[in-house]
Amino acid sequence: MRIAAVGDVHLAEDARGHLRPALEHLHEHADVLLLAGDLTRHGTVDEARVVADEFGDLPVPVVGVLGNHDYHSDAEDEITELLRDRGIVVLEGESVVLDVDGARLGVAGTKGFGGGFAGKCASAFGEPEMKKFAGHTVELADRFRGAVAELDGADVRLALLHYSPISDTLRGEPAEIYPFLGSYLLGEPIDEFHLDLAVHGHAHAGCERGTTPGGVRVRNVAQPVIRTAYAVYRFEN
Amino acid sequence: MSHEHPDHPQYVVAHLHRALAEDPRTAEQGVRVTIRGTDVYLTGEVASAARRDALTTVVQEQLPGVTVHNDVHVVDSRDPGTSVEELR
Numbered sequence: 557m558r559i560a561a562v563g564d565v566h567l568a569e570d571a572r573g574h575l576r577p578a579l580e581h582l583h584e585h586a587d588v589l590l591l592a593g594d595l596t597r598h599g600t601v602d603e604a605r606v607v608a609d610e611f612g613d614l615p616v617p618v619v620g621v622l623g624n625h626d627y628h629s630d631a632e633d634e635i636t637e638l639l640r641d642r643g644i645v646v647l648e649g650e651s652v653v654l655d656v657d658g659a660r661l662g663v664a665g666t667k668g669f670g671g672g673f674a675g676k677c678a679s680a681f682g683e684p685e686m687k688k689f690a691g692h693t694v695e696l697a698d699r700f701r702g703a704v705a706e707l708d709g710a711d712v713r714l715a716l717l718h719y720s721p722i723s724d725t726l727r728g729e730p731a732e733i734y735p736f737l738g739s740y741l742l743g744e745p746i747d748e749f750h751l752d753l754a755v756h757g758h759a760h761a762g763c764e765r766g767t768t769p770g771g772v773r774v775r776n777v778a779q780p781v782i783r784t785a786y787a788v789y790r791f792e793n
Numbered sequence: 794m795s796h797e798h799p800d801h802p803q804y805v806v807a808h809l810h811r812a813l814a815e816d817p818r819t820a821e822q823g824v825r826v827t828i829r830g831t832d833v834y835l836t837g838e839v840a841s842a843a844r845r846d847a848l849t850t851v852v853q854e855q856l857p858g859v860t861v862h863n864d865v866h867v868v869d870s871r872d873p874g875t876s877v878e879e880l881r
Contacts, residue, residue, distance in 0.1 A: 558877065566840045574840070578872035585872065597820055597840075625820070753880060760823035760838060773880060780823065780838035784873040789880050 557657045557712055560585065560616075562786040563592025563757020564778040566625060567606045575610050578785035583615040586788050587657045591644070592757035592777050593623025593667055593718025596635070604635040612642035617654050619645040621665040623718035623758060647716060649699030651706040662710030664703035668719035668742045668756070669693040672735030697741035704745040712791050715746050715754035724766025725776035726759045743768045753789060802828045805856070809833070812855050818847045824865060826852075834862045842867055 560582060565575060582589060591611065596603035604626075611618050620639065622632055636646045645652050647665030654661045671678045671693040680690040700715075707713040720726055720738030729737060737759050746754050747770030754768070757778040764781055766774045777787050806826050814822045821844065824837040833852055839845050845865045852861050 568840075570843045571840045574870045578870060581872055585877075598817060628820075761825070775878075779840075779868050779870075782873075783869045784876070785870045786873065788873060788877045790877050791880055 557588075557659055557661060557791045558586040559588055559590060559661075559712075559714070559753070559789045559791070560786040561590040561592060561755045561775065561777040561789070562779055562782065563718065563755075564594040564623070564760060564780065565591075565607075565610075566594055566597045567610060568597040568603045569606060572606050572609065575785050579610070579614055582786070586616060586786070588616050588654065588661060589614065589618045589786065590663065590714070590716050590755055590777075591618065591620030592716060592755055593621045594625045594757055594778075595620065595622065595639075596626050599626045599628035599631055599635065601631050601634050601638060604631075604638050608639055608642040608644070611639075611644055617645065617656070618643070619647065619652060619654075619663050619665065619716060621647050621716050621718055622667050624667070627667075647703070649696065649703055651703040653707070653710050659711040660709070662707035662713045663716050664700060664707055664714070664751075665716035666696050666700040666703070666742070668700070668717045668721070669696055669739060670719060670736045671739035671741065673723045673738070673740045676734070677740065678735060693739045693741050697739065697745070700742060701745035701748070704749045704751065707749070707751070712753075713749070713751045715742075715751050717742055717754065717756040718758050720756045720759055720762070720774070720776065721746055721754055722766050722768050722774050725756070725764065725774055726762045727766075728761045728763055729759050737762075746770070746772050752791065809852060809855060812851055813848060816851050819844065819851050821848065824848060831858070832860045832862060834864060836864045838866050838868045840868055
């Protein structure tokens with residue numbers, strides 16, 4: 557099973573068609589495409605139409621999550637609906653199981669959020685703004701755990717995130733901003749259920765490869781990191 | 794500009810970072826800013842040549858008179874060819 561993945565494509569009218577030439581040959585390289593959020597630049601519906609035109613009607617299934625940029629104009633629901641209308645599976649605390657290359661591929665997805673990593677993270681304490689910041693991650697991670705639990709029985713089980721579940725793949729970013737780039741709360745369910753792979757974006761200056769504390773491979777597929785239209789990971793069926 | 798701190802370029806860098814993230818013409822959070830004297834160096838990756846050029850425009854508006862060295866790269870969108878990572 558070949559899995560293509562890319563995040564942080566930040567599409568808008570000025571970038572229309574940039575990815576499509578590479579995507580026309582996608583089925584020669586991959587059986588499914590995962591989109592790791594920040595699909596748009598300002599989170600507008602017009603930009604989402606560019607995303608739908610770029611990733612719609614591809615010869616392989618496309619599964620995505622939204623990123624923080626996709627929330628910037630408070631149009632995340634319309635963006636989700638528009639992409640779903642064009643056949644793109646959009647996950648937020650949800651899962652999907654697809655028949656891919658003769659096997660069952662399970663994907664659990666969420667945008668996720670920040671907060672930081674074990675021992676250096678935000679807590680829901682003090683001002684309401686701080687409680688809201690830390691609480692948002694807790695809420696999303698809880699729903700993500702429920703989605704991960706639904707993957708039981710799939711042959712290959714993946715996590716699809718925008719924010720990072722580990723700090724390994726943030727290397728290259730200033731350590732001071734790690735709490736804005738991900739949270740260990742997203743990593744816990746990945747390890748609890750021993751998933752096969754987690755992909756995320758968001759950290760443009762990070763690095764591609766890392767592992768969770770439990771040994772699950774994590775790949776940062778932000779396009780500025782992978783420097784190609786998408787990266788491909790292959791599992792033996 | 795109102796944020797001139799000639800003895801404290803760190804504040805100027807911080808201000809430019811925020812401007813590049815919050816100005817809708819750029820909306821870029823991943824561009825690195827370095828100041829050396831009256832020269833500003835920009836590095837990072839963006840999705841189009843127009844977005845790279847907009848970075849220079851915003852910096853010059855914020856700091857009239859500085860020389861902007863825009864070393865930002867437009868991200869590569871070619872297909873990866875035969876490059877595949879095998880996961881076992």
